[in-house]
Amino acid sequence: MADDLETLKNDTLTALAAATDQGAWDSVRVGTLGKSGALTGLLKQLGKLDPQERRERGQALNRLRDELTVAIEARGRELEEEALQARLTSERVDVTMPAPLPVTGAIHPISRTIEEMTAIFGAMGFAVAEGPDIESQWHNFSALNTPDHHPARTEHDTFYLPAKGGDGGEPRVLRTQTSGVQIRTMLTQEPPLRIIAPGRTYRADHDATHSPMFHQCEGLVVDRNITLGHLKGCLIEFLRVFFDKPNLPVRFRASYFPFTEPSMEVDIGWSKASGEIGGGSDWLEVLGSGMVHPRVLANCGLDPSEWQGFAFGMGIERLAMLKNGIPDLRSFYESDLRWLRHYGFSAFSPATLTEGV
Numbered sequence: 001m002a003d004d005l006e007t008l009k010n011d012t013l014t015a016l017a018a019a020t021d022q023g024a025w026d027s028v029r030v031g032t033l034g035k036s037g038a039l040t041g042l043l044k045q046l047g048k049l050d051p052q053e054r055r056e057r058g059q060a061l062n063r064l065r066d067e068l069t070v071a072i073e074a075r076g077r078e079l080e081e082e083a084l085q086a087r088l089t090s091e092r093v094d095v096t097m098p099a100p101l102p103v104t105g106a107i108h109p110i111s112r113t114i115e116e117m118t119a120i121f122g123a124m125g126f127a128v129a130e131g132p133d134i135e136s137q138w139h140n141f142s143a144l145n146t147p148d149h150h151p152a153r154t155e156h157d158t159f160y161l162p163a164k165g166g167d168g169g170e171p172r173v174l175r176t177q178t179s180g181v182q183i184r185t186m187l188t189q190e191p192p193l194r195i196i197a198p199g200r201t202y203r204a205d206h207d208a209t210h211s212p213m214f215h216q217c218e219g220l221v222v223d224r225n226i227t228l229g230h231l232k233g234c235l236i237e238f239l240r241v242f243f244d245k246p247n248l249p250v251r252f253r254a255s256y257f258p259f260t261e262p263s264m265e266v267d268i269g270w271s272k273a274s275g276e277i278g279g280g281s282d283w284l285e286v287l288g289s290g291m292v293h294p295r296v297l298a299n300c301g302l303d304p305s306e307w308q309g310f311a312f313g314m315g316i317e318r319l320a321m322l323k324n325g326i327p328d329l330r331s332f333y334e335s336d337l338r339w340l341r342h343y344g345f346s347a348f349s350p351a352t353l354t355e356g357v
């Protein structure tokens with residue numbers, strides 16, 4: 001290779017090695033191979049040479065151009081890679097760093113308790129069902145086998161809304177229980193059914209232990225060959241997981257609800273003196289339950305000789321108070337931030353069976 005080409009080659013390679021960013025690299029590329037680049041200039045002069053010289057010089061220049069093109073491209077890729085690495089380092093996010101705890105918000109104990117119930121029953125194959133807060137008397141009472149003269153229907157207990165067409169002009173009610181969702185579910189879904197229905201309920205009651213608006217969680221299972229054994233197994237399991245007490249004593253006590261036969265109230269063991277759940281020798285009622293009354297199944301078009309079921313209903317505030325040591329029902333609805341910070345839950349650890357309920 002002629003000396004001037006050797007020099008061009010060495011100068012270019014040195015400049016390439018010294019180019020540490022894309023801009024400097026581009027100047028070397030243009031300065032060598034560009035329209036007015038050094039190598040392009042030499043190629044242009046070929047025409048002035050005589051044929052013999054032109055062939056030799058031409059071959060040498062072509063070789064040099066190939067060599068430099070490869071070197072320039074390689075350096076370009078190197079710089080791109082370096083730039084990418086630099087970005088990856090400077091823009092790195094440490095995903096293992098704990099998120100700052102929410103100082104401005106917390107999950108309300110009622111929402112949390114609904115999440116916990118959903119997680120536990122969800123693991124037992126239950127789906128969540130919903131119904132409206134404003135309900136027809138038929139869904140809230142009649143279809144649930146509640147006679148017209150039943151005390152729950154009196155204005156003393158129930159909020160009635162002005163009659164307005166539909167339902168034969170019969171006034172609607174603010175639902176007094178979530179049990180109407182049983183009816184809506186049986187009317188719209190084919191058995192077998194396994195649902196819970198958490199939601200708001202309303203009664204014309206207001207004192208230290210009653211609020212005109214409160215929450216219940218309904219449960220309904222309809223299938224073939226369902227027995228009281230299934231009801232007991234399911235509710236004992238739920239209560240033991242919910243209170244995180246594998247040996248929690250659970251007692252079933254005969255009772256009456258219009259929509260179940262037989263009906264049972266369910267008590268858990270606790271100590272009245274210390275308030276400890278599962279300890280002591282006292283009993284505390286926590287929910288109502290029973291085998292779905294054949295008339296309720298028939299009201300929903302199901303043949304009671306083919307389908308059986310069990311149902312249950314519980315007060316969400318009551319269970320939340322017992323589990324979390326919350327002494328006053330009214331405090332749930334006061335929106336006192338100090339209370340919420342104390343009894344609320346972090347949004348960063350939702351209720352699941354693996355994270356804990």
Ligand code: DAH
Pocket residue numbers: 176177178179218219257259260287288289290310311312313314
């Ligand atoms: N709805 C009842 C109440 O408000 C609770 C209840 C009891 C629901 C027994 C049920 C059940 O589904 O089987 O007091």
